[in-house]
Amino acid sequence: MIELRSLCRTYRMGSEDVHALANVTLSIKKGEHIAVVGPSGSGKSTLLNILGCLDRPTSGSYRFSGQEVAELGEVELSGLRQRWIGFVFQFFHLLPRLDAVGNVEVPMLFAGVEREERRRRARWALEAVGLEHRLRHKPEELSGGERQRVAIARSVVMGPRLLLADEPTGNLDRHSAEEIMDLIERMNAEGLTLIVVTHDPAIAQRAGRIVRLEDGRVVEGGPDIPP
Amino acid sequence: MIELRSLCRTYRMGSEDVHALANVTLSIKKGEHIAVVGPSGSGKSTLLNILGCLDRPTSGSYRFSGQEVAELGEVELSGLRQRWIGFVFQFFHLLPRLDAVGNVEVPMLFAGVEREERRRRARWALEAVGLEHRLRHKPEELSGGERQRVAIARSVVMGPRLLLADEPTGNLDRHSAEEIMDLIERMNAEGLTLIVVTHDPAIAQRAGRIVRLEDGRVVEGGPDIPP
């Protein structure tokens, strides 16, 4: 499903260059459950943003289902994102003026799903993450963990093929965290490819494979690591 | 240092009332290290916002160093906050257009600290949290964990008496989390009163006392719990 070859992402900061990702080579099969771990600042979110077609690599190759992503235009990229990829951002990016149901409806709004159908699926997704009692709350009327669960519900409501989750349980207690992981692992068992960035060892151990990043390099879990 | 008596905080949502805190009675001595734990949505951040004089209780009493906070006006409240209380918000609230040094200088700017002195103390605080290599980065040029560490540096730069930290290690790897806790525990050993909200059992166990909230009520760690 995913092939990365010598992928780099460099940020230019005045005269200094920050190498957030340096020669990342990785392949991920359809239906895998991968955990991405590594110190703060090691490139995990940068990697996820590129996999989610939200950012472009500085150099190297990224193939999604055999297609070279660099050759796609903006319209094809957003079509690919909307149809196949679910994303749980590290800081949620909820829309402040919409309530929980409204925020979960957003991806379906873009995809032209009927109003009644949107409502029904949004309620189902929020119930699945334990928020049936907070449907009418706007983001600032929700706790940190409740906002995170709205973001998770929004990421799965279109039935994606690939789910990219950046610390999906960082603001949740142990019990809520396990419930969320049970939900997304059920989807993984039905074929969803799952890539989860986490600092929590208990969450990382649930994955089939652990990829470790340090200073933008894959030091564990990639193909045979060059010396 | 802190006395809460039958403290309530209720949010009115249309016809429904949300009881974020219900009859919380708690006393905290100067120099204590307290962990506040509990499920997502149980009232932890609400409690911290009230302790930090950022929100007012709906009813009940809150005394800080013997003074009833409800009787203070806005000017006295902001003086108390600025002088004695450091706060690490659950979602940081960094100013987007300032770099790391600029964000850490903000509390000193309000307190009228000289420019050179501000710079020096801001650099010291950022080095103490391991960010000497990111001084000129703005929040969107920092990773999640790096932003969290800027927020921690800002919270301690005025040498507060009370530090309220809402999930201070939620976006940090194990190693960075321990470094941060070592730093704030050194300050606790010198007299800083420390109240840390966390979902991480390893962080909670470092405290002298654990206060557990459920549905807005103290169910563990308070004074003798009524039946």
Ligand SMILES: Nc1ncnc2c1ncn2[C@@H]1O[C@H](COP(=O)(O)OP(=O)(O)OP(=O)(O)O)[C@@H](O)[C@H]1O
């Ligand atoms: N402005 C508001 N209006 C209505 N309800 C609110 C508001 N702010 C918070 N709440 C509700 O109050 C309850 C307590 O919220 P609080 O943020 O204190 O929880 P928390 O313990 O910090 O949770 P978490 O671990 O998820 O951060 C939540 O159920 C939340 O939905």
Ligand SMILES: Nc1ncnc2c1ncn2[C@@H]1O[C@H](COP(=O)(O)OP(=O)(O)OP(=O)(O)O)[C@@H](O)[C@H]1O
């Ligand atoms: N726009 C930017 N400009 C310059 N440097 C950046 C920018 N965005 C990120 N960085 C740097 O790139 C590095 C990688 O960031 P990234 O967000 O991928 O880290 P991360 O592994 O997700 O860390 P965390 O666990 O703290 O969230 C960081 O050191 C960060 O300072």
Ligand SMILES: [Mg+2]
């Ligand atoms: Mg990150």
Ligand SMILES: [Mg+2]
């Ligand atoms: Mg909270």
